[in-house]
Amino acid sequence: GIGFYGRGWTGVTQDAPGGTATGPAAGTYEQGIEDYKVLKTSCPATGTVAGTAYAHCGSNWWSYDTPATIAGKMAWAKNQGLGGAFFWEFSGDTSNGELVNAISSNL
Structure with missing residues (x-):
């Protein structure tokens, strides 16, 4: 599954995870x-x-999927012989559907 949202924290001082x-x-x-x-x-x-x-960014640190990371996850799903993928909260995608298109075109 792919979340169309990110998880974030504040009070962070370093770039790396x-x-x-x-x-x-x-x-x-x-x-x-x-x-x-x-x-x-x-x-x-x-x-x-x-x-x-x-x-x-500033004192915040976020993790989230992008079209590029979704492409990698879809390649993994295909290599595993999985039958599909799902996502949640469609409203988190861009108006032109960048994330849903990354799922569709790479699965």
């Missing part, structure tokens, strides 16, 4: 969760770890 935080980052709907369509421009991904993108 594995640091400390003081709590969840502010989100549109609840703390620590933000839509991909917002994160794409407000905190663009700067790296990947374990097949998921991450970004450090």
Whole structure:
């Protein structure tokens, strides 16, 4: 499954994964969760770890999927002989469907 949102923390001082935080980052709907369509421009991904993108912006650190990370996950799913993929919260995608298109075109 692919989340069309990211998970974020605040009070972060390092770029790389594995640091400390003081709590969840502010989100549109609840703390620590933000839509991909917002994160794409407000905190663009700067790296990947374990097949998921991450970004450090100010004192916030976010992890989320991008079209590129989704392509990698779909390649893995095909190689495993899996029959499909799912996603949740369609409203987190961009208006032109970047994430759903990455699933569709790579599965």
